[in-house]
Every structure is written in C-alpha cells, then in structure tokens.
Amino acid sequence: MGERLTLPDWSSLAAQADDTVPLLETALLIARDEYPGLDADLYDTLAQSHAEHLRPEIEAIEEWPLKMAAINRHLFDELGYTGNHDEYYDPRNSYLNEVFERRLGNPITLAMVQMEVARRLGVPLDGVSFPGHFLVRLPVDDGILVMDPFNGGRPLGADELRERAKPHLGGDIPDDNALMHILDPASHRAILIRMLRNLHGVYAERDQWDRAARSADRVLKLAPEQPEAFRDRGLAYLKMDYQHGARHDLARYLHLAPDAADAHALRERLVELNTSRSRMH
Structure with missing residues (x-):
C-alpha cells in the first residue's frame, strides 16, 4: 500500500508560498466542502494511473511538444476528457472529483488534470490565467507552446491568442510584450482562487447564497x-x-x-x- 493522500488544513494555506500550496490536494479540499465523503486517494490514484499508462511512451520521446502531444492524445482522445460545452456553468465542472468521474470539466479543472499528469511524467506544464478561458503553457526551444485544455489541448498561435485577449482589453490588441505578460505562468494560489471565483459566480447566478458565501470564504482562506x-x-x-x-x-x-x-x-x-x-x- 502506498501512502494515503493527506489533504491540507484550510488554516495552513495562507502562510504557504504561492507555489507550495498543493494544487491537486487543495482542489480536492475545495470539492470536499460539497462532497464531505470524498475519497481523495481515489483521485490521486486515478491521476497516477493515467501517468503510469503513459510513462513508457513519454520516456521514449525526446522533445517536450511531442511528449505533450502524447499526453493530450491519451487524456482527450482515448480517455475522453472534454470541455462541458453544453452545460458550461454546471458547478460539477469546478469540482475535481466530478471531473475525474465524468471526464467533463471547465478550462481550469481540465488544465489541472492535464498539469497533474504531465508533471508526474516530468513534463513542466504550467497554467495560464488567460482572460476568458484558462490555458496551459509548455516551454519549448524558441519560446512557449500554449494549449487550450477545454478543446482537447489544441495548440494556439499568437494571432489567435491576441484575438482571444482583445475583448478583455477594451478592444485593444496586445503587442508582443503585453501578450507575453498575459501568458505568464499562474501560481498554484492564483489557479485555486480563480476556481473558487468561478464557483462563486455559478452559485450567485443560481441564488444559492450559502454556497456563494462559502466559495468567497475559501478564497479568504487562501488570500486573507x-x-x-x-x-x-x-x-x-x-x-x-x-x-x-x-x-x-x-x-x-x-x-x-x-x-x-x-x-x-x-x-x-x-x-x-x-x-x-x-x-x-
């Protein structure tokens, strides 16, 4: 038997450095608010099984982009993880246990699955808190490869990224420097806060004010x-x-x-x- 996954305590998170806040564990801690009987080990084991299935193939590949293509093919094509286009604002899309179970999610939770599997295979995949939809990024020889986890991990070119950013920048098209700044890696804390703010918005829209208050309260546990x-x-x-x-x-x-x-x-x-x-x- 391996070690059981221990979820952090809410009171411990504010004092931790932004990137030492554990991503998978804290996402499951958020889910435990809604699913008190959640078995965190089950989802840790599931992420590990995805990684172990891929390990021989990934270790035989040299280049990061080709490793990433193999990871995406397994997660999105073979296992069927996909963006929930039909019910984008279903709160289950923001709870990682539901995403592992249903293989349906929103951009940020699908990115978490992608990042968790990639990192267990030594592939340095980061999240990007892009305006609109959350994205992921991978370092490559001459820059970065940016991908869209909500749409099967599809790579995005600079022109499409500029167009996507434009409505969120008052109609301005970002220049190279502005775009690179927008594409900075998001810290674990920033990712989790964005996930909670999504949940707050979903619950406020549904007039579920106790859950909306809880989501905002959890943000304050991460960023007081x-x-x-x-x-x-x-x-x-x-x-x-x-x-x-x-x-x-x-x-x-x-x-x-x-x-x-x-x-x-x-x-x-x-x-x-x-x-x-x-x-x-």
Missing part, C-alpha cells in the same frame, strides 16, 4: 486580504439576511479598495445597514 472576496461574501451574507457578517465584510472591502468602481454604491448600502442597526437598538 483579497478585497473582492470580502465584497462577494458580504453581499452573499446580505442575501442570507446575516447583517452582522455583511456589515463587517463590506466595511473591510471598502477599507481595502476605497476607490473601487462599486465603492460609492456599497458605502451607501453600508450606511443603510448601520442605520437600520441603530434603529433596532
């Missing part, structure tokens, strides 16, 4: 001073009629981001909350 997470949790608390928590979180948001675009509206909301509290007293 992130302004948007205080705002998101505070607004979810408001919907849940938990006014004490809402007042605290919205005040903290306004302290951390006094010049935010929504600061004026939230200041007025906070005044209303404090006024109603005074009346109650």
Whole structure:
C-alpha cells in the first residue's frame, strides 16, 4: 500500500508560498466542502494511473511538444476528457472529483488534470490565467507552446491568442510584450482562487447564497486580504439576511479598495445597514 493522500488544513494555506500550496490536494479540499465523503486517494490514484499508462511512451520521446502531444492524445482522445460545452456553468465542472468521474470539466479543472499528469511524467506544464478561458503553457526551444485544455489541448498561435485577449482589453490588441505578460505562468494560489471565483459566480447566478458565501470564504482562506472576496461574501451574507457578517465584510472591502468602481454604491448600502442597526437598538 502506498501512502494515503493527506489533504491540507484550510488554516495552513495562507502562510504557504504561492507555489507550495498543493494544487491537486487543495482542489480536492475545495470539492470536499460539497462532497464531505470524498475519497481523495481515489483521485490521486486515478491521476497516477493515467501517468503510469503513459510513462513508457513519454520516456521514449525526446522533445517536450511531442511528449505533450502524447499526453493530450491519451487524456482527450482515448480517455475522453472534454470541455462541458453544453452545460458550461454546471458547478460539477469546478469540482475535481466530478471531473475525474465524468471526464467533463471547465478550462481550469481540465488544465489541472492535464498539469497533474504531465508533471508526474516530468513534463513542466504550467497554467495560464488567460482572460476568458484558462490555458496551459509548455516551454519549448524558441519560446512557449500554449494549449487550450477545454478543446482537447489544441495548440494556439499568437494571432489567435491576441484575438482571444482583445475583448478583455477594451478592444485593444496586445503587442508582443503585453501578450507575453498575459501568458505568464499562474501560481498554484492564483489557479485555486480563480476556481473558487468561478464557483462563486455559478452559485450567485443560481441564488444559492450559502454556497456563494462559502466559495468567497475559501478564497479568504487562501488570500486573507483579497478585497473582492470580502465584497462577494458580504453581499452573499446580505442575501442570507446575516447583517452582522455583511456589515463587517463590506466595511473591510471598502477599507481595502476605497476607490473601487462599486465603492460609492456599497458605502451607501453600508450606511443603510448601520442605520437600520441603530434603529433596532
């Protein structure tokens, strides 16, 4: 028997360096909120079995891009991992246990599977927190190879990347320097925060405010001073009629981001909350 996979404790994560936050383990910790009986070992073993199936083939290949092509072929063509185009906002797409089980996911969870398998095979695949859809990147001799895990690991050229970035940059097309900056590797912490923000958005859209608040709360476990997470949790608390928590979180948001675009509206909301509290007293 190998060692059992130990999930981290939520209280330990804020103090860790961005890239020592364990990616697979923390993603499964996020999933355990929704699936309390989750068996983390099962998914660790599954990732390892994907890697071991590939190991002889990967070790016989010299070049990184060809190694990556073999990994993608196994994951996406043979095992059938794919982007959930039909139900993109299904929360199950953000829970790694469901992605391993259903072989359906969103860009960030499919990237996690891809990265986990690649890294176990010694292939240095990183995530890219690209605007819109999350991507992955691999160093190659003359630069980087960028791939789209939501669409079978398809390689993306510079022109397509510029077009994809354009709507998120006010219609501007990024030059080479701007594009390379956008394509910087994402830290483990940044990847997990983006996953949680996706979950928050899905649950807020569904009016599932307890789960929306939980998602924002988990962001704060990873990044205790992130302004948007205080705002998101505070607004979810408001919907849940938990006014004490809402007042605290919205005040903290306004302290951390006094010049935010929504600061004026939230200041007025906070005044209303404090006024109603005074009346109650």
